[in-house]
Amino acid sequence: GQNIDQPTEMTATEGAIVQINCTYQTSGFNGLFWYQQHAGEAPTFLSYNVLDGLEEKGRFSSFLSRSKGYSYLLLKELQMKDSASYLCAVRDSGGYQKVTFGTGTKLQVIP
Amino acid sequence: KAGVTQTPRYLIKTRGQQVTLSCSPISGHRSVSWYQQTPGQGLQFLFEYFSETQRNKGNFPGRFSGRQFSNSRSEMNVSTLELGDSALYLCASSLDTGNYGYTFGSGTRLTVV
Numbered sequence: 001g002q003n004i005d006q007p008t009e010m011t012a013t014e015g016a017i018v019q020i021n022c023t024y025q026t027s028g029f030n031g032l033f034w035y036q037q038h039a040g041e042a043p044t045f046l047s048y049n050v051l052d053g054l055e056e057k058g059r060f061s062s063f064l065s066r067s068k069g070y071s072y073l074l075l076k077e078l079q080m081k082d083s084a085s086y087l088c089a090v091r092d093s094g095g096y097q098k099v100t101f102g103t104g105t106k107l108q109v110i111p
Numbered sequence: 112k113a114g115v116t117q118t119p120r121y122l123i124k125t126r127g128q129q130v131t132l133s134c135s136p137i138s139g140h141r142s143v144s145w146y147q148q149t150p151g152q153g154l155q156f157l158f159e160y161f162s163e164t165q166r167n168k169g170n171f172p173g174r175f176s177g178r179q180f181s182n183s184r185s186e187m188n189v190s191t192l193e194l195g196d197s198a199l200y201l202c203a204s205s206l207d208t209g210n211y212g213y214t215f216g217s218g219t220r221l222t223v224v
Binding site: 033035041042043044045048087089097098099100101102103104 | 144146152153154155156159167169201212213214215216217218
C-alpha cells in the first residue's frame with residue numbers, strides 16, 4: 001500500500017518563494033506527480049519525477065529523493081493566481097501501476 | 112483537441128437510489144481512472160480501465176462498479192446510495208496505464224439526500 005503526507009495548509013506572500021513538501025511510504029515506487037487544483041475546478045498536471053533530482057518548469061520546480069521517500073514542489077515569484085491546492089501523487093511499481101493521491105496542500109497567497 | 116467530458120455535472124439523488132456517471136476521455140487515450148474527492152479524504156482511487164479491462168481497483172464496496180466501452184468511454188455506477196457517497200467524482204484519462212500525467216474532467220458533483 002501507499003501512505004502520502006503533505007501539510008494541510010500553507011500561506012505565503014505574493015512575490016515570495018514557497019516549498020510544499022510531500023513524504024511517501026510505498027511498497028513499490030515508479031514515479032511522483034504534482035497537480036494543481038483551484039477551488040471548484042479539476043486538478044491539472046504540473047510535474048512528474050521518476051529519478052532523483054530537480055525538474056524545473058518555469059516558476060515551478062519539483063524535487064525527488066527516492067531513498068528518503070521525499071519530494072517537494074517549489075513555487076517562485078508567487079502570484080495571487082497560485083492560490084490553490086497542490087496534490088502529490090505516487091505511482092506504484094506493481095501490477096498496472098496505480099496512482100495514489102495525497103490529501104493536498106491548500107496554499108493561500110496573500111498580498 | 113477536446114478535453115475529458117463528464118456528464119452530468121451535478122446530480123441530486125435520494126438514499127437507496129442508484130446512479131450512473133459517464134466519462135468520455137481525450138481521443139486516443141485508452142486509460143480511464145475514476146476518483147472520489149471529498150474535503151476530508153482527498154482523492155480516493157476507485158478503479159482504472161484500459162481497453163475495456165479493469166486494471167486496478169481501490170478499496171470501495173461492491174456498490175461501486177464501472178465499465179469501459181470499445182470507444183474508451185467509461186461509466187461508473189453506484190447502487191443503493193448512502194449519504195456518505197456525496198462527493199465530487201472525477202474521471203481522468205491518460206495515454207497509457209499511468210505512464211503519463213492524467214487529464215481530469217470537470218467532475219460530477221453528486222449529492223445524496
